[in-house]
Amino acid sequence: MRKLLALTLVLSLGLAQTVLARTVEVYVHGITCAFCVDSLERKFGKMESVSKIQVSLKMKKIRLETDESLPSVDTIKQTVIDAGFTPTKIEVLSDRKFQK
Numbered sequence: 001m002r003k004l005l006a007l008t009l010v011l012s013l014g015l016a017q018t019v020l021a022r023t024v025e026v027y028v029h030g031i032t033c034a035f036c037v038d039s040l041e042r043k044f045g046k047m048e049s050v051s052k053i054q055v056s057l058k059m060k061k062i063r064l065e066t067d068e069s070l071p072s073v074d075t076i077k078q079t080v081i082d083a084g085f086t087p088t089k090i091e092v093l094s095d096r097k098f099q100k
């Protein structure tokens with residue numbers, strides 16, 4: 001009985017600290033230099049639901065770590081367009097759990 005209680009406690013603590021996140025990759029047409037990279041990083045950097053941004057000049061790709069469902073794919077698309085680029089493909093890679 002005591003063991004069960006301890007297990008329940010561990011499980012509920014685990015749940016409280018676990019946040020769902022996802023990785024989104026955006027293929028972007030028009031990334032040509034470090035300034036492009038910089039402006040995209042800044043745009044996505046303003047979003048509260050984005051925890052990590054990697055812009056690859058070589059791969060012409062943005063990799064975002066975001067909340068479970070925000071920003072929406074539409075918002076991501078629009079942000080890229082607003083920055084002056086064309087998103088060609090958006091891929092939601094994985095929903096995964098991490099400890100906050």
Ligand SMILES: [Cu+2]
Nearest residue numbers: 032033035036
């Ligand atoms: Cu540029």
